[in-house]
Amino acid sequence: MTTAPTRTVDGVELPAAGTWKIDPGHAEVGFVGRHFMLTKVRGRFTGVDATVEIGERPEDSKVTAVIDMASVDSGDRTRDDHLRSADFFDAEKHPKATFVSTAVTWDGKRGTLTGDLTIKDVTRPVTLEVDYLGYARDPWGNDRTVFSAHGKINREDWGLTWNMVLDSGGILVSKEIELSLDLEAIKEA
Template structure:
């Protein structure tokens, strides 16, 4: 393994990865999204626009850590009525629980891909979540900021966090799926 503190990337086991240190998520270039099914058929997507997170890249990739705080009221699914319902006590209860928090507990890494496991707290309930992560690359923006880009995905059962509101359908099944797919597209700026 080689490392150059001034360089924004380094070679680890023959693979170019971001330099060790803190990388702050750029909320204007981050997509923290989710997808559930309505009537068990239609995909309904949403995202959180208020995210404050830092990726701490370790000298050894498996020593990396992620901390994130999510403004739960920033949920945006493209429909005001649905978003207001998601903010209500039936789902996120943002009056009593305005923030969601993610803190990583373990990272495994192989080349440009890995698994990130951490504790996700929503509505006062904390459960473990594992995401599949891909490192997509590095770029320097026109303002001389070093940026690194990651993509992540995973699945959760929303009921594990007490998000149990639902309605039975006459034809069988339920209105809102229990399984939720998580999808993250993250740009992070190197802190110096």
């Protein structure tokens, strides 16, 4: 007997309740900061392990994630090495960041996900706006659900305070960081 990969909740098609495992090959956990307070600098983490527990009621859903901090990739090796250093992530001493959800609100295909983000042993709450983008069955018979999420954080809240004051005023690296996630998850049997 197989279980349907989707269900209808209040007239909206949503993923079926159960465990969905993030496919790291189809997961983008990205961030955007500003250099000289002007230029957008984008980066991502390629090492992500996450599970989404979809509740019978969408509000009862839970997310847990572990991010390999050494997997940071901004397209520039020198910058990536600096991000891995003690000035920022200190990936040698703190190889993993974690996210554990604490609350979910849901309305149709959109919601908010609040949780505890831990970086360098500092835990702070983060709220992300989430969109359910849909469902697909891949050519190998795996049921996949797709979400995107975004939010903003102040990196200094996690002790990521390295910066330089510019002669013209302002700072080299923005304090505010935009988070952007695009995730495919596979239904576990």
